[in-house]
Amino acid sequence: MVDNRSERLILEMRHITKIFPGVKALDDVNLAVRAGEIHAICGENGAGKSTLMKVLSGVYPHGTYKGDILFEEEKMNFSSVRDSEKYGIVIIHQELALIPQLSIAENMFMGNEFRRNRAIDWHETRIQAMKYMAEVGLEENPDTLIKDIGIGKQQLVEIAKALAKKVKLLILDEPTAALNEEESAHLLNLMRKQRERGVSMIMISHKLNEIAEVADAVTVIRDGQTVGWMDTKEGKLDQDEIIRLMVGRSLENRYPERTPHIGEVKFEVS
Ligand SMILES: Nc1ncnc2c1ncn2[C@@H]1O[C@H](COP(=O)(O)OP(=O)(O)OP(=O)(O)O)[C@@H](O)[C@H]1O
Ligand SMILES: [Mg+2]
Incomplete structure (x- = not known):
């Protein structure tokens, strides 16, 4: 090493x-x-x-x-x-804390939304989500709902989310x-x-x-x-x-x- x-x-x-x-x-x-x-x-x-x-x-x-x-x-x-x-400092808990009914991208930027003219900028949200998803090796559509992906991929979403928070x-x-x-x-x-x-x-x-x-x-x-x-x-x-x-x-x-x-x-x- x-x-x-x-x-x-x-x-x-x-x-x-x-x-x-x-x-x-x-x-x-x-x-x-x-x-x-x-x-x-x-x-x-x-x-x-x-x-x-x-x-x-x-x-x-x-x-x-x-x-x-x-x-x-x-x-x-x-x-x-x-x-x-x-x-x-970002913690990923033993019990993952993602919201099943929301998409990967929504979960990643919840509370840290990209905004344009006071509305959520979904175009930018997807672009940024894909950037961090690539970084963790998560091959999915950023619009896919959390409930539709397995626990392994959910863990990657958590890490991508942490990376997005620098x-x-x-x-x-x-x-x-x-x-x-x-x-x-x-x-x-x-x-x-x-x-x-x-x-x-x-x-x-x-x-x-x-x-x-x-x-x-x-x-x-x-x-x-x-x-x-x-x-x-x-x-x-x-x-x-x-x-x-x-x-x-x-x-x-x-x-x-x-x-x-x-x-x-x-x-x-x-
Ligand atoms: N919110 C809480 N209220 C009361 N007691 C708690 C609370 N959280 C943890 N404890 C107690 O504190 C001690 C330490 O718990 P903790 O969850 O930190 O252990 P751990 O090392 O993470 O265990 P595990 O490997 O099972 O996850 C345990 O006796 C637990 O029952
Ligand atoms: Mg524990």
Whole structure:
């Protein structure tokens, strides 16, 4: 892999604590993402991964959590998702948020419509939609309704939509969970391509093989706490180590202890 990453941090989340009634979802979590990298976040179900990304993107606004968010070295106090998007942070949720009855192009520019003489400029909308659809490899008519395309293509619409917003940090929450093998491979390639263009990404995933394939670094969260950080600079990510951190015990301990019995040598090759 060509390592053109910088050491500059695009994002730092410091001492993030988020409490829901009766649940401490995040307890003093730290996360550092370098500019231009794909940073994976791993952890078991309920560890706090999605909550951390909702804090980052303003779903849970400033004042509803403790701790600091530094984006491009500046302290951020986002009041909404729209607010974080102004800075170039775009989140694609675990549950896709497109409107089934609207077209690809309408979904892409909802809330950011092109206007001419105070009316929506549909010609420009289609041209711009096609430009970003080509960028993500989505071969469809921009007028096709979301309900008429599969989940893999819907995911591409979400990414095209993010690119249209001039995304700097793209957050993908379990992007391949509902995709088939071919769609997943396409998505991972697209992520690599966007990394080459300088887009930083945070990817939440349970699929360690995919993480090993594309991620430059991994942060592991367990029970609302950061328990580890790994980097590919020293070589491939160690999937066993990630699992060990996720579950909080070593893999060997998952099985009862056994004493191997090795008999005498019956056959030898020299
Ligand atoms: N809106 C909410 N209200 C109350 N509790 C919540 C809310 N959202 C999340 N939680 C709780 O916070 C904890 C962390 O949840 P979160 O969704 O962040 O986990 P996750 O790591 O994304 O899990 P998964 O892998 O299943 O998506 C869980 O105990 C969850 O039940
Ligand atoms: Mg989640």
